[in-house]
Amino acid sequence: MRHLSEGVLRRLYDEPYSLDEASRAHYGSCAACQQRFSAIAGDARSAQAALAVPAAPVDPAAALR
Numbered sequence: 001m002r003h004l005s006e007g008v009l010r011r012l013y014d015e016p017y018s019l020d021e022a023s024r025a026h027y028g029s030c031a032a033c034q035q036r037f038s039a040i041a042g043d044a045r046s047a048q049a050a051l052a053v054p055a056a057p058v059d060p061a062a063a064l065r
Contacts, residue, residue: 003026003030003032003033003036004023004026004027004030004033004036006036006040008023009033009036009037009040010040010044012027012037013037013040013041013044014044
């Protein structure tokens with residue numbers, strides 16, 4: 001089997017149970033794919049942190065006045 005594509009590894013991060021058996025077996029035994037997954041997961045966590053914003057304070061009473 002060929003190495004897993006970047007798209008498949010990204011989907012694995014987003015949806016951990018999305019891989020078929022052959023892909024899961026390859027991932028489990030392939031250090032190169034596991035290393036690429038770690039880099040993709042790190043990028044995803046960095047993007048999530050960069051996009052995180054605090055909740056907007058909402059005052060319904062003030063809005064109705």
